[in-house]
Amino acid sequence: MIKGIIFDLDGTLVDSLVDLADSMNRVLKNKNYPTHSLAEYQYFIGNGIRNLVREALPEAAQDEVVITQCFEAMMEDYTQHCLDKTRPYPGIIELLEQVNHKEIKCAVLSNKVDDLTKKIVRELFPKQRFEEVIGTRFDIPRKPNPEGALLISDSLQIPTSELLFVGDTGVDMKVAQNAQIRSVGVTWGYRTREELVEHGAQHLISDPSELLQLLNGEYQMRVVEIKGNEREDAFQIRREVFVEEQRVPLQDEFDEYDEPGAPARHILVEYENKAAATGRVRWVGDTAKLERICVRASLRKYGLGSVVVQALEKIAQEEGFHKAKIHAQTQAQSFYNKLGYVQVSEEFMEDGIPHIVMERKL
Known part of the structure; x- marks a missing residue:
């Protein structure tokens, strides 16, 4: 959440x-x-x-x-x-009011000098609550260095896995990636959608109200590690996506790592109290291998694939792993690029579908 x-x-x-x-x-x-x-x-x-x-x-x-x-x-x-013509974008005041109402903590991190950053926020957002406002200071490196974002995470006492970073430039997307914070690129700002995607934006929004939609989705979402009955919910999603949609043979989709007690950990994402997405992670040498990542077709517009990947990465980090690997379907390469994965192999066929190996440091 x-x-x-x-x-x-x-x-x-x-x-x-x-x-x-x-x-x-x-x-x-x-x-x-x-x-x-x-x-x-x-x-x-x-x-x-x-x-x-x-x-x-x-x-x-x-x-x-x-x-x-x-x-x-x-x-x-x-x-x-600095305040002659500078104004909040349309919809921003309403967005911040709703975010404050949800008791979600807000902060600002800018590459503008610190005193001017604070001045603009103070004058233009007098009724909106920001827990931290940080601009360029001698003791904090500028974005995309993650130090400022991590400082805010510590100050708010919120782990990076429970934060969003919202910005309009590739620099903002990179600082989010460097701090392992989910990134939201806004297209009403100064840079292009292409730049945001190229630098790893995990979500793109074209209006402030869309951030509320994203947050509302988060509030209706639960990530659980699979136990008992949840295992069958996860397997049903895999049957729908891999076996029925992509025609992977049933005997190839399920293997020994799906058995109870196998050296693998599985997660299930529930959205609006329904099983929505799943994935698993297992260990191959010094690398965490993320596998069987899939989202139900009707729920693919809510960013749940990113949620699955990040949940599996968190498990891998808890287990002491510092590198993750995915056998990604070639058609999903751009999705994994946005999450910081890079291609490390030539294309190959797996279950009749083109794949590539992609890796990232955790």
Whole structure:
């Protein structure tokens, strides 16, 4: 169950593009450098204001002395104008009110300097509750380093497995991956859907209300390790998906690792009190092998496949394993890429279906 959400700020909670662009363009104009369009600034934003300054300067002017001078001028101007036109995106206030009502803890982690991050959140969200608001500080590396996200996890006393990270850039998706937090990419911000997917977004949403739908789904979901009657529920899902849909022979689908007492651990995901997804993990040398991962056809839009993988990875970590392996169907490669898995083999056939071996460090 999700108990906390870490939000990016610029491009996720607030549209700050015009104020950032206006301030930087005033600095450039005063230095007789070319200015830039809003479309260009969309790709300068996301790695902190100093990096924005570096990107905005002509290549010939990108030495550290000039960058520092322009950064100081930018900070002076932007500090005075950071709230001129910056506003929450439509639907964000309502989203935060609902999240607060659910008693889900909220935090902000931004690559914007810390005092301005706090100022914008304080002024634009006076009635919304944030447990932590952290921007760039000398003692915390910038995203995608996971240290800030892990600090928030510790401060909220919520394990990373029960957090979401919501952001609009590849940097946000990478920090979530590095901290082993489920990632939600928002497409109303400054970067493309393709960038979010390329950097591992596990969920994509195009409107703040869709995050509520995701959370509502979480509140109707339960992950259990299989015991007793749950075993038959899990096996029925596998029969539906692998045997009936994909035509895997029944005798090939079930093996000795499905027997009680076998050296494998199975999980079942229930959604709205119904058996929805399953998977198992067993040990092959120093590697945890994730297998038999499947979701009922009618429930494949709720991100339950990611839930199964993460639950199995958590079991593997508890058992002391630091590497996971999957024989992934080739058609599912992009799904596993989003979860941090990389291809380590050529394509091969298994049960008449093209597969590849994929691995990731835990």
